[in-house]
Amino acid sequence: MIDYIMAFLVGGLICAVGQILMDFTPLSPAHILVVFVTLGAILSGLGLYQPLIDLAGAGASVPLPGFGHTLVKGVMEEVNKSGALGILTGGLKATAAGITAAIVFGYIMALIFNPKPK
Amino acid sequence: MAVKKLGAQTVKFQNPPSIIATATVVGPVEGKGPLRNYFDLILGDFKFQEKSWEKAEKKMLKEAVEMAVKKSGVPSDKIEYFIAGDLLNQIISASFAARELGYPFLGIYGACSTVAEGLGIGAMLVDGGYADNIVVGTSSHFCSAERQYRFPLELGNQRPPTAQRTVTGAGAAVISTKNQNPRITYVTTGKVIDMGAVDPNDMGSAMAPAAVDTIVMHLEDSKRTPEDYDLIVTGDLASVGKDIAQKLMLQKGIDVSNKYTDCGLLIYSPEQDVHAGGSGCACAAVVTFGYIFNEMQKGRYNKILIVATGALMNSTIVQQGETIPCIAHAVALENL
Amino acid sequence: MAKITQDQKDYQELVKNSKPKPPYLKNLVMAFLVGGLICVIGQLILNFYISLGLESTKEAPSATSATLVFLGAFLTGLGVYDKIGKRAGAGSIVPITGFANSIVAPAMEFKSEGYVFGVAAKMFVVAGPVLVYGIASSALIGLIYYVVKF
Known part of the structure; x- marks a missing residue:
């Protein structure tokens, strides 16, 4: 049960920070997503994001900074395993499932559905 | 001449x-x-x-x-x-x-x-x-x-x-050229006015100064006052831009409060989820050609000043950091 | 860019003061609740995959991401996700389901321009920058890591 509560709190907080950036700065949602993914990558590089994942599980991995973290974690592991080439291969290797799913499901949904005006 | x-x-x-x-x-x-x-x-x-x-x-x-x-x-x-x-x-x-x-x-x-x-x-x-x-x-x-x-x-x-x-x-x-009401009596062509707006989600306040400039020029050129009109209607300033336009006119000593409205406010009801109101070319067009034209034919209004407003930009130039230039043209419609 | 004049500055000040403000508190609470809820769903899916025997640090999270992406994409197709987004704001933009939404929405929208220049080319108009900055910064950090380590 505690893992759900932590996921809710941490995930909610990360999104709330995003909302504050949206409402109080001139940044567009696209800018905020870019900031978040980069920030996740940097925190991960500094070794600060893994503890958050350990604490909150999906609460830290589902929001976009988690994507930056997965990329960096993948790069670092791959560098450990295969040296410099890992810089180029590790990130996409670790995130392949999410990215491929996005492209495949994205394409299928676009085939099936049409946008609905409100 | x-x-x-x-x-x-x-x-x-x-x-x-x-x-x-x-x-x-x-x-x-x-x-x-x-x-x-x-x-x-x-x-x-x-x-x-x-x-x-x-x-x-x-x-x-x-x-x-x-x-x-x-x-x-x-x-x-x-x-x-x-x-x-x-x-x-x-x-x-x-x-x-x-x-x-x-x-x-x-x-x-x-x-x-x-x-x-x-x-x-x-x-x-x-x-x-x-x-x-x-x-x-x-x-x-x-x-x-x-x-x-x-x-x-x-x-x-x-x-x-x-x-x-x-x-x-x-x-x-x-x-x-047919002899029939309503008629177009005056036209005031607006200048491009840029008051430094950058927010593409707030067109009303970007366009308000252009509307005010054209209204002021129209009154000056035609030697008319707001009292000469039954209604002054701006195009698509909606709730945010309309309030600002009214403020700007008051600053210039023009009080239009009792006869001023905006097509962007007329077209939707407040219960409809449209934020500040309507915009787009059709906004001023369908309100003018639908509502205003009909009410003039019925004689409820006899003298109306339409001030249609436009924001002259596209997303490319806004992304390049330019401010948004705007324009307004005024057309006086009258039953003679 | 044209130089900003004093008149423009004064006017923008007037606009700032007369603009209606977004409902800050409501937006914040909704973003927190919906964002938190999406993460709880993520945790449910994660625990489910772990209970199926998937390895808990890599396989299960990958499968969770793919599942959430599917859900985000499907809800976008159904025309539901933008309704959630209208209320939740960042709460449904920041989670990975929002990433899926940002891919499906333009892909659907530009279908009228064909399957190559429409669907495929426009798919990443919103999500592309996230990939570019995410992947580029991870490579840069990897380079620094490599230099420091070896």
Whole structure:
């Protein structure tokens, strides 16, 4: 049960920070997503994001900074395993499932559905 | 000597051209709004039996023009000019409607001020003796405007309270030398005014200074006061821009509070989820050609100043960090 | 860019003061609740995959991401996700389901321009920058890591 509560709190907080950036700065949602993914990558590089994942599980991995973290974690592991080439291969290797799913499901949904005006 | 010119920016017509017929087509959301009984055709869906939003917009414009011409009783081959514009790149709604209508075509671009620009040019051609019958039209479509200026429809983003909804619709009017009310008596052509707005989600406050500048110039040139009008109607400033425009006019000592309204506020009811109100070329067009034209024919209003406003930008130039230039044109409609 | 004049500055000040403000508190609460809820759903899916025997640090999170992407894409197709987004704001933009939404929405929208220049080319208009900055910064950090380590 505690893992759900932590996921809710941490995930909610990360999104709330995003909302504050949206409402109080001139940044567009696209800018905020870019900031978040980069920030996740940097925190991960500094070794600060893994503890958050350990604490909150999906609460830290589902929001976009988690994507930056997965990329960096993948790069670092791959560098450990295969040296410099890992810089180029590790990130996409670790995130392949999410990215491929996005492209495949994205394409299928676009085939099936049409946008609905409100 | 330009005998019909008054002051810096205004013309006064010698034989004020008549608007002999109008027609309006609107989308489903506008069709649920408070002006629904004034429109000629309310669409049940956004596609109008077409395959894309752009094609639906073109069809609305064509339909509105055909209806207006039919109502006017002017034979199709006696229409000497078709003056039209819209928001889509290279004004394709207007030119593609013109392709099917077959009238001599003048394409114009004034963003959401297009309806006033068209009426102005049309009236000048008629009073200048260059034509007896002209049809003027414009259109906009919520979906085609969204995808061109903003985001895909299904993107889950939040709109700020200053955002406006592009009116889905088209309006057309036949201007003629016929002796009939209402008439176009004055036209004041606006200057491009840029007060440094950068927020594409807040067009009302970007355009308000242009509207005020044109109203001030119109009153100055024509030596009229707001008391000369039953109603002063801006195009699509909506709630945010209208309040600011009113403030700016008061600063200049012009009090219009009891006779000032805005098409962007008239077209939707407050219960409709449209944020600040309506916008788009069709906003001023369907309100003017639907509501105002009808109420003038009935004699409820006899002197109205239409001040259609437009933001002259596209997303490329805004991304390059430019501020948003705006324009407003004023057209005085009167029962003589 | 044209130089900003004093008049423009004064006017923008007036606009700032007369603009209606977004409902800050409501937006914040909704973003927190919906964002938190999406993460709880993520945790449910994660625990489910772990209970199926998937390895808990790599396989299960990958499968969770793919599942959430599917859900985000499907809800976008149904026309539901933008309704959630209208209320939740960042709460449904920041989670990975929002990433899926930002891919499906333009892909659907530009279908009218064909399957190559429409669907495929426009798919990443919103999500592309996230990939570019995410992947580029991870490579840069990897380079620094490599230099420091070896």
